[in-house]
Amino acid sequence: MLTTQRKKAILDALARNGQVLAGELSTVFGVSEDTIRRDLRELAAEGLLQRVHGGALPASAALASFEQRQDIETVAKRRIARRAVELIAPGQTVIVDGGTTSALLVQELPADLHATIVTHSPSVATALAAHPRVEVILIGGRLYKHSIVAVGAAAMEGISRIHADLYFMGVTGVHPSAGLSTGDFEEAAIKRALAARAAETVVLASASKLNAASQFVIGDITLAQTIVVEKKTSAELTKPIEAAGVTVIRA
Incomplete structure (x- = not known):
């Protein structure tokens, strides 16, 4: 699975479940937790999610000026x-x-x-x-x-x-x-x-x-x-x- 596909799947899971856990995502995608953490870091930098201990939550859309x-x-x-x-x-x-x-x-x-x-x-x-x-x-x-x-x-x-x-x-x-x-x-x-x-x-x-x-x-x-x-x-x-x-x- 390409990185872009994995990131989209992470966002889909986040929208569906309200949260994602790095350990569970690692198992689902068959990649290391380090890889998942990198994905979460990059998605957070784009404002697409909020990282928390062990995973991520949906990012608030109410942070505009x-x-x-x-x-x-x-x-x-x-x-x-x-x-x-x-x-x-x-x-x-x-x-x-x-x-x-x-x-x-x-x-x-x-x-x-x-x-x-x-x-x-x-x-x-x-x-x-x-x-x-x-x-x-x-x-x-x-x-x-x-x-x-x-x-x-x-x-x-x-x-x-x-x-x-x-x-x-x-x-x-x-x-x-x-x-x-x-x-x-x-x-x-x-x-x-x-x-x-x-x-x-x-x-x-x-x-x-x-x-x-x-x-x-x-x-x-x-x-x-x-x-x-x-x-x-x-x-x-x-x-x-x-x-x-x-x-x-x-x-």
């Missing part, structure tokens, strides 16, 4: 955002993450909603500036341009002073065994810190993020109490999440 991601899955993200807004009760303190789905979420807030929104996203804060009844608290720090959010020591200090009812978390990967992940080390740390300051963490997950993984782990799947997905999401993708004790809401 903020501008590019604004045009991806927009209709689905808006449905998810609308459903997420229904979880907010008047008078609550709510943390809203950065990202394209969060940007849609704040657009869906009712004009008569009285609440406090805490965010480390300047764009989210700006979008709420004209809202008549929402108080906005903006956490500062170093700007991480990919998601247009504040990170670093100053952001951590601000986060440590908050007690919130809800945290709407944006991620690039949701996987039952690999957990919640994102593409930046500092951003992953910020998301963990925000989750620790909220009574409930809600992950907003469009299709490209499900059963996928990125380089940096935010936490286990159970770091979230609730995950909002598209209505048409396959039960095969959501059953392992629900089995872990996480509530899945369809939008």
Whole structure:
């Protein structure tokens, strides 16, 4: 079997099974594990999978720039955002993450909603500036341009002073065994810190993020109490999440 054929077969197995193991692939193709590891390295370099210990997982497709991601899955993200807004009760303190789905979420807030929104996203804060009844608290720090959010020591200090009812978390990967992940080390740390300051963490997950993984782990799947997905999401993708004790809401 040619290398290109073997790589295609690896990607087919990954799409079919949600993960591949180097040892099993070595046996199936009759080649050494070193050869399989080389294949996985090269496929990872092309952004086609995410290597993990012992094998690989599907790579998240949600790692493009903020501008590019604004045009991806927009209709689905808006449905998810609308459903997420229904979880907010008047008078609550709510943390809203950065990202394209969060940007849609704040657009869906009712004009008569009285609440406090805490965010480390300047764009989210700006979008709420004209809202008549929402108080906005903006956490500062170093700007991480990919998601247009504040990170670093100053952001951590601000986060440590908050007690919130809800945290709407944006991620690039949701996987039952690999957990919640994102593409930046500092951003992953910020998301963990925000989750620790909220009574409930809600992950907003469009299709490209499900059963996928990125380089940096935010936490286990159970770091979230609730995950909002598209209505048409396959039960095969959501059953392992629900089995872990996480509530899945369809939008």
